[in-house]
Amino acid sequence: MQMLAIDLGKQSFHIYGITGDGEVVSRKVSRAKLPDAVTKLQPQSVAMEACASSHHWGRVFEELGYTVHLIHPRFVKPFVKGSKNDAVDAEAIFEAANRPTMRFVPLKSVEQQDLQALHRTRDRLIVQRTALINHTRGLLAVDRRAKGTP
Structure with a gap:
């Protein structure tokens, strides 16, 4: 898997990615199981919307050896399709992060x-x-x- 997008929440997160076989991975993951879920999928990079907690999770994923991309929320908004929910937001983060001209927020x-x-x-x-x-x-x-x- 090239990239895994994560929509961060308070208690649960939504992950979205596409495997090398073209299979779409879109599922809800609890806070405690997030690092294990990401490790199991083994993406090359992880993308999230930039916020206070994304910097924490970004540091966690960098320690696990993944490249982390944080995107300013205003750059994700144009990619949201339909009504707003966690799954749609995760897909929008995925779409935005895969743009060749996307600008990313540095990890703090x-x-x-x-x-x-x-x-x-x-x-x-x-x-x-x-x-x-x-x-x-x-x-x-x-x-x-x-x-x-x-």
Whole structure:
């Protein structure tokens, strides 16, 4: 098998691939059985939509010796056929990953993800601080107008 596409979920994942004989492999796999299922199919590469957990699974599959391709979700969306479900998403990831001009997201290390989480937390705190300051100014402005002060 050349490539195996995986649609990541919380408790279960959907895998999709085509064997050398042309047989379509499309099935649901539990979280605990995912590494074994991938090892059993022995693909040359694994493709997933890029998200926080895809970096974790990407590192797991790289340790097992597979080439990992992460695709930004906006590049997968045009390949979704019909109503959205896990099987359709896995097939869309497969189709997108096999495009010769597809751009992939680099796999992040644990340290890179930690640093990104730190930056995002800081940004969120800044937004919340600004919102609180603006809210307080609004309340104080209402109080001044009620007392007749300009």
